[in-house]
Amino acid sequence: MSGHSNWPEWIYVAVVICLLTYVGAEAWNVERIVEHTPAEAEVIKVTGQQWFWTFEHEDGTKEVGELHLKKGKPYKFEITAKDVNHSFNIHDYVVLQDAIVGRLNTVWFAPDKAGEYTIQCREYCGLLHYNMRATLYVEE
Amino acid sequence: MVLELAKPRPIWQIMFSTHHTDVGLLYTIMSIAFFFLGGALALGIRAELFLPGSQIIGDSMTFNRMFTVHGTTLIFLFLLPFASAVGNYFVPIMVRYKDMAYPKLNAIAFWMIPPGGALIWLGFADFSWYATPPYSAISAPGPAADMWIFGLKILGVSSVLGSINFVVTILKCKHPDLPLSKVPLLAWSFLSSSLIVLVAIPSFAAALVMLLTDRLGVTGFFDPAKGGDPIAYQHLFWFTFHPEVYVLVIPAIGMMYEIIPRFSRRPIFSQSSGIFAFVVLSIVGFSSWAHHMYATGMSFTEKTVFMVGTLAAAPASAMHVFNFIATMWGARMRFATPMMWSVGGIALFFSAGAGGVANAAMPFDFITHDSYWVVGHFHLFVMGTIAFGSIGFLYYMFPYITGRMYNETMGKIHFIMSFIGTVMVFFTQHVLGLYGMPRRVFDYMPLPEYIIMNQITSVGAMIIGASMALWLFNMLYSSAKGKEANMDDPWGLGGKYYYPHQAKTPHH
Amino acid sequence: MARAIVLMSILTVLVILPMIHLVFAEPAEAGQYINRKAEIWNLFFKMMTIAFTVGAVVSGTLIWVVWRFRESHPKAKPTKYEEKGEW
Known part of the structure; x- marks a missing residue:
């Protein structure tokens, strides 16, 4: 590190990761619901x-x-x-x-x-x- | 940059030179020439789509050939060679070496591009730049398709040779006093993108040969009638070309890492996080290729794996954005033309990235797959980020290449028009995709929404076209008749321009 | 560092667990078919809400930075690197 604190950047990265996790979880859930084909189709x-x-x-x-x-x-x-x-x-x-x-x-x-x-x-x-x-x- | 144009030399001296700045100049001129050729095709495409029905292009086959050559040209004959141009000028200087590691190989890598480009343009193939079998194997008309395959083969080899040269120059020819962590980020960007090329290209190189033998009827790798699997091609293709996206974008970000601190009058916020993000991006870039193939009948598990792999690339890209904003924070910025292009590029880079995160969400693919959303999305990267970074960087190199200054007002008008045009074209295309307009179509249904949005897009494209014409004029006129540049400080920033400046003196 | 790890794990528990609960506690579908169109477009609008919020923050910051730290701004002052002319 070039002499200064990098904390803001790591917090920012953590926020980005949280958002991505949310998007991923949400997408996974919808895909799971959508892919479930009813047997009588x-x-x-x-x-x-x-x-x-x-x-x-x-x-x-x-x-x-x-x-x-x-x-x-x-x-x-x-x-x-x-x-x-x-x-x-x-x-x-x-x-x-x-x-x-x-x-x-x-x-x-x-x-x-x-x-x-x-x-x-x-x-x-x-x-x-x-x-x-x-x-x-x-x-x- | 030995003031190539100010002190005229016979053209053969530049053409047969192996010096890195001469090869860099050749790369620059050729890539810009292809930029205008490919851009002209784009304008033709947009003119055709201004209204439903046939306008200026008589038949769909010509149209299909045009978008194929448009994509192939701008990726392989503009973006990649332009990055090589910048790398040739700057990498040896940044690692304090007299030339590239293998100067002759360097010249060979360059001279492979014109024949590759000629094959692509003289053939004018029609199977889109994906060349997906079975269409490309059994249905695409030859010899155009075969010429395309050979052209890409040559360009691929050239790209591998160039990458080997960059990797060796940076890792082996670096001055012993210069630790790798202190190597400027622009050179780091070439190290990471070159390493990606070396890992990624072989799979497409193999796929091309297999495609060719399939076309010759000798094999049936991708032909289901002979027991082959067309999906295998798509995996091989995307294993190369998803990482290739990073090969294109990383040098453009590297160029911004040179421009933004210079015009901010501050050093980069964090060199180490820039390096970290480059390295992470070039590794994680390999974990996401099949997100292009959600619709080909992948299982839920496969889709999940590639969604996670895709999302994993976002934090590293976000770190670059942070780094740029943090560098500009507390700066005293001069918005000369190169700086405007870089900042505009960052803004569009974010938009493209946000669209990319949305794309990664697998159910969303049912809406957007192969629609104009995708066209808008990746053009925000290739045009909005990479071409913006590259054009800004060419403005930055201009005084050092020609010894003269470009016209600043024209440069700014060029930027503003291009920015407005880019937003008009590619944001509208996102919406067009949400309305379900498929990509690669010669004609569309005459729905009022389609018509109005296509018209906005076409007008935007013409604005970009006009601004690029202005740019061409500015470059040609200024390199011959422009004001002499103050080589110590062309933009009056008051600092030292280490790298471009050293490129001037033949023996750095 | 240790404190940060503890903090992060608490946050993780607070966010992830309810989500898992939500996903798996869903009652079996009662005869009615899910509306594919509504499910997917809902996801789209959720993602766009996030994207446009984040976009507003990022572009807002970028625009403010560009406006505030341009050299023609009344309060612009030389950076500390300018004395030596090296950055």
Whole structure:
């Protein structure tokens, strides 16, 4: 130390560490709550490919470019990709998970409001990435 | 700095020189040239996004190529070489040695950059600077993609050679009377960033070769159809490029450590805490790479580990901010242009860091991942902190390089316009991300919020562009016709300018 | 030093324990699904509250320092290092 007291700096660092600990604990807790998928959630198989989305319901019905779900029911998306990586995103419901070739990623949500929402691709996937969208219809 | 421009020498004498100040000059000129090239691409991108639909760029492929080359250029051909420029000028002087440890290697490291840059610019690849497979392996059009891979390979080797040179110069060629703890913080910043490069780069170097053989169809490291794993590439990539963030930011902080005490007329508040923070940052920087990959399907445990690793980097960065503010406390500051850039850089460094802490919180990733929030966040680092520190430092070196003084008024206008522009562009992009606009898009949905925020961003970018044009004029004009600088005290501070001053005399 | 350690550990106990308690004592979810959107955005607003508070303090300090210790300030006085011209 160059001759002067460094106490203020260490106190400052301690405050920073406390704040970071709080942020970390809070984030950990929310992530834990959010990741807990209800057992009765209906599985929707999502496949991304250049440059459209395909959805398959549990009963085997397939939809391309649009997805119809019921309000108030939990859904679990099983997401994968066919050609290159994509990212499945319903921004209005904070649902986001990468679609990776050869992997099955899951994310769940329970829509609470009827309406139309945009599904988009968030991972760069080539020529028409900007236009790789689908529509989510939440019905009563 | 042997008054390179005041006493004109034939250009080949500078080009084939291995003296550290000559190589430093070459690095400076080349990195600034690429700064303007990469910046021009950014203006093109912003002009395109001013309105939804197609404006000036006809097709999305061109657009994709532009943002790829924009990112690659500004990271590898501006930020890194500019740091090397400053290191070349100052590290040997700060450790009191006659030159870099290996002068020829130094010149070779520099001369690898132009071919690397040429490959990137002539190829104009489209897979973004991440080059993530499978897209980059099976879908990206060649030969652009392959040229990009070779270009990056060359730049990586150059970066490793430069780093070896810095490490050896500082640790082995340091004057015996000078203890390591007394080596100025600017030189310390090069020691830490060079050590990071040496540890970090090999993993990306390996990934590049694997990517190339994948593209040639010989292997399938990252191709699931052949049993490979695309996520492996992302780990290898981020193991290099998260620490690389610190490679970029640490020298910029080192530059501020030279400027702020000088214009505050006080020594740095605490040399030891600066060193401590550099060392901690360069170690902890390796514990956070996968926070870029939360969305790829990581488990809760993995996410937690990398969140903690990410948060761990914040205290060290916060120590730098403290050190700067404590240095300025009780000072008598002269706000000449270099000082303005440094202080502005510190303010934006804090904002970027606060955004980084928020990013580390894993549930937040569901909102921001691959959205414009991320674009705004890291640009606050690369533009707001690193480029600000670098531009300020170039103003600081200017009289010693050219023997002439830049135009102070133009310098201040340059700063004010750039600061306003930077805040307009990158803070707005954060909000744009919260509204869910994905990054790397050629077109966006015509929602009124998107349109207005994109327009604010584009206007801000044009303001930055205009200020940079002014800067270019200032540099070119002043280096030829500017007032002669008072080499003992260009800014009238009344103190001794140890390092730049010694660089003037050929035999320090 | 010893006193500081004692102080810090008391603080840790006071802060961390209630938090752990809070986290683990949560009652099992009663049929209703959690609202993912609300949970995550709440976290976001909490973090932004912290960020903007800290930001106000840090930028406020920075702006004050820059304003007060500029050389053109009426009360500016030479630093003690200026006599020798070395810093």
